[in-house]
Amino acid sequence: MRIHQYEKIWIAGAMILIVGFIVTITYGSVGLGITMIGDEEETIAPDELNDDEQFGEPRVEQVGENEYAAYVVAQTFIFQPDPIEIPANNEITFYVTSRDVIHGFYVPGTNINAMAIPGQVAELTVEFDEPGEHGLICHEYCGSGHHTMEGLIVVQSEDEFDLTELSAETPDTVAPGEQIQLNATVENGQLEPLETTVNAEIGDQTFQQDLTVDGKSTQNVTFTADSTQLGVGEHDWTVTVDDYEETGTVEVVSNETDEQAGGDES
Amino acid sequence: MTALFVDEYPAEARLVKAAFLSSFIAFGIGALFGIIQALHRTDIFRFIDSIKYYTVLTGHGVFLVIAFTIFFLVGLYQWAVTDSLERGPVDIRFTWFWYGLMAIGSFLAAISILAGFLEQPPMVLGAELRANVLFTFYAPLEANPLYYIGLALFLVGTWLAGIDWFRTWWAWRDENPGERIPLRTFMVLTTMMMFFLGSVGVIVSILVFILPWSLEITESLNPLLTRTLFWFFGHMIVYFWLLPAYLLWYSVLPKLSGGRLFSDPLARVVFILFVLLSTPVGIHHQYMDPGIAEGFKFIAMTNTMFLLLPSFLTAFTVVASMEHGARQRGGEGRFNWLQALPWRNPAFTGMALAGLVFAFGGFTGIVNAGMNINYLVHNALWIPGHIHAQVGTATALTLMAGSYWLVPQLTGNRLVGRQVALFQVVLWFVGIVFMTNSMFRAGLVGVPRRTAEPQYQGFEYDVPVGSMGELNAQLALGGTLLFISAMLFLVLMLLTVFNNDSEPIVDGTLPPALSGPEDSPQVLDNLRLWFGIAFALVVLAYALPLAGIVAQSGLFGQDIPPFPVSSEAVMYLEFGLDYVGALVT
Structure with missing residues (x-):
């Protein structure tokens, strides 16, 4: 196949760029440890949420030194618990599921971003450096009141925070x-x-x-x-x-x- | 000057015109819905209830990215196959049959969406006639069954269109043994192979899961499974929107520039790469989904990155062809040749500007594809910024520009208002720059997409440069310019159709490529081989994730009931909300 010299150079450049992108993303995953939401969590049927040990009473729980778990249920058109109170400078693992339709779990301006899918549990671990308040919104269309679906994440300083x-x-x-x-x-x-x-x-x-x-x-x-x-x-x-x-x-x-x-x- | 398409192939021209008519009607309604949204979500002018916003949003998506793009595609492809094979379909009644199916399907889907504006929608098939589920129709949100039936008919019609073009090609091959597939037909056939493979996902999702469930034949479904099947189709479909524009860039744009296509073999390679890679990437729309292992997301990410290659190749070939054309027209110097291009020709300028926006949109797509950066932008307004740069400009503006060249040949009428047309394409470009600039920036501060009121009680967006007011003003201004541009286009098309006493001044002949098919190995035309490899890649990318989802929560999910988006459901919801609220406090 005859390919013009310039075009060969261009193709080589494009391939280097593509491989470069893949390498940077791989570095982000392996080197920096940015993990993706995966399939580690068990599934849970939406109609069994009320009887569930974790989601029956959506809450924040301490699970280790400087480690907390936050069990969140999204449903039309609220998040539970609300507000979600967590300590700064601690690892917070959110477990998010939905009681009804597909919702979003998003803290604008941050990389806290997950889908809440009925039957599934999204797991993501984050850490807040500073105390403060952050809006939490549903970013997947979930019905007529979608735009009213918001919650609040209240980050307290470590000294102030308690359960x-x-x-x-x-x-x-x-x-x-x-x-x-x-x-x-x-x-x-x-x-x-x-x-x-x-x-x-x-x-x-x-x-x-x-x-x-x-x-x-x-x-x-x-x-x-x-x-x-x-x-x-x-x-x-x-x-x-x-x-x-x-x-x-x-x-x-x-x-x-x-x-x-x-x-x-x- | 050669004979016009309408004179040579009057029967086929009628079909192409019918397809374009359907396309443009959808475009008009979709554009109207677009400006309503731009003004509503920025809170500049709200004259509909925010609940109806989602009816508008559903209509905007379905009318533009399903009806406008695909009706235009089938029209353009019918022209391309007929013109490049120099023969009509085997049986034109079959051609009208698939067009009819698509028209009926889109009509059914359209009325089920538009019924959402009624205060008291009629009961159809045992449910209120509504479809406020957006074009992604994620279950367990539920539309009226008619919506799904309409979509299914439309998809079947599109499948039959592909089969029709394959039949035409088989007939041509028997008449022309040993000849290479003409480039435009090659593009049509490869696009349709891609569509056959990728649309399996959504067809299974609708016919096996969602439609029976909406008709209460089955009781439950697996929302992650139907969502994954949608995105099995959902990224292929963006290339289905884009490839008609590619066809025009490869075949018509070089000629408009005054030259010839740079390389026929690489054009073929590009289309083959789309067949191979456009489906096994769909999971990159689900980076934030629980229930899909990180490894599968990684595979989708690498496939997506390699999908950049055909677009890079296209950038080279298209720009090289333009430069060749400019030099034929007397252009000189390293960059001065740009001045020699026919910038006063709206068809050329529209396509060139579309290509420019496509390059920018492509870079934003790389951001989306980078799975860990995706955390920042997933479902933020950044994403519609990307979509409006790509399908909303690379495709839409190219199709409009192409219409200025093609419609005179289909009607035998001279284009009305060439100057206005030039203004129209530039106006679109300016509008999209304002609107997408606002969307990208707002997306980065976390303004979500797909919402009637992105203004919240509990917090305010932290805009580092400028302000929310400025971003909203840009979005509304851009949206308004785009709407005006769309209406100008439709008016010019209408006037051209009725401009009977005129002779078009376009030349429909397309010159052969500088480097022709003889420079490429025969294996490129072995469509079976490419389809086989594409099939294998899809199996590799999707077999395990799909098996995992089914193994986790079953083919039909764990008792997931429908969630109709109707007024009754709203009351029910509000009641439920109070009830839950009482429990919490």
Whole structure:
């Protein structure tokens, strides 16, 4: 086959360019370790998501030192959880699936980009260097409300970040002379033990207790107040642990009146 | 001057004109939808509901990249086969049959899309008549079955068109034993081989999975499988849009430049490379998909990079042919020959500008193909920037420019408004530069594609240079110029069709190449061989990924129900949203 000399040079140049592109991309994968979303994850049927250990309750979880997993479910037209709170300077592995149609999982301006396909789980590992807030959007058309589908990724500094959960409760009503028991539960989702102080107030009585919650466990604290001292009527209570606060009311009801007052707890 | 195509082959010219008419109608509607989107998504002028935006978007995609391009292709290819083999089809009734199938198919798909504008769409085949699923129709989003039936008929028609041209060629071969396949027919046959191979994916996806599922014959499907089958077809189809432009660049552009094609053998090599490589690359559209192993993505990436080769070869041959033409016209110097080119000829200028944009679009395509850089741009506005440079200009502008040359020969009428035509092609170029510049830059800051309102509550885009307002203004300005240009083109075509009392001033003869087919080995014309190798490459690239997807979650998926995009579904969704919202808080 007769090929003009110039054209031969051109073809050779084109081939060098092509091979060069392939080499740079290979270097990106092997040398820099930019992995592609692959097929490592098990599949999961969308109608079994609610019963799934990981996606049943979409959340962020610590899985190792400086390593977190974020289980995200995309569905028309929201992301769960929202916001997704994660620590800076830690490896975050997102596991993303869809409950219904094909969605996207994209943080504009970054390389956090994946498809959420029903039945499949996309896995991608990222790290944020700086605390801050990033918009999360669905970038695959998913139906009439597609353009409203957004979430938020909140990156907190390492010191600030925790996976602490606080819940607290008292009886709604007590009779005068009975003890008021305030039960507070502190859950530590991180691997390291949590050393903290629980502060509580019931009416005008204050309590304080130091507490150490081991990694991935839960501790209960009970504070007891005397209802006689507080007197008949509604009393506010508050429990705080670090930045978390729970509040409610308890009513001391005299024996003569049988009124039920609605307590509040969450 | 030789006889015009319409005088030599009046029956075939009628078919080509019919195909072009269908193509141009689709082009007009698609262009209208384009400007609506450009103004809507930039929030410059919104007169439709954002839900209807997706009807517009579906229409824009289907009318332009399915109907406009492929109807033009079948018209152009019918002309190319007839003119280069100097004979008509074996049976012209068969030719009209496939055209009819394509017309009916596109009509059905069109009404199912346009019904999306109705407040109360009629019930057809047990479902609301709507198809707000975009041209990629990713399941489990569901359109009315009529949409899929329309697409299937259209594809079958296109298959039959290919078979028709093969029959014509077989008949010609019997009459001309031992002769090389004329170049334009060679291009047509190789394009269709590529189409036969690549369209298998989407045909299986529609006929085996999506259509039965939308008719409630099957209950579930595997969304990753139908998506992968779509992209099996989806990258081949971009070359199906592009190769008619290549045919014009290789056969008509050298002549318009005043010279001859530089190399016939390399033109053949280029088309063979497209047959071999345009299908086993589809997975590069799925770099971000879970469920496909990284290794398969890597293979698709390397294949894609080698697919650059035929386009590089084309750049050389086309520019060399233009330079040859310019020197025939008296052009001299290292670059001064550029001035000797016939820039006042809209057909030439349109094709040359299209080629220029194609080069730029090609480089953006390399970015997309680079699988790890793709994280930055996948589904961002960058991607439509690339598409509008490629099919929206390399193809569309070349087809318009080609029409200025070809339509007079098909009608026997002189082109009306040659100066306006020149303005029109330059206007398209200016419009696309504004619009794609905005799309590329906006894509890099993360503005997503395919959305009615890329404005969000929770964050703002971080535009390093300029502002979102400036990017939006450029996009809207570019879109408006493109729309005006498209309308000018259609008006000129209409006036030319009715310009009866005139003689065209085009010469339809195409000179032979400088280096003719005799310089190339006979094996290039062994179409069976190339088809066999292409088939083997597709099997290598796709057998394992497809088997993996089926093994993981089954041929029909894990209980994936349809998700109709209708008003009722919206209410249902809103209810579901409240319900979920209540659960969360």
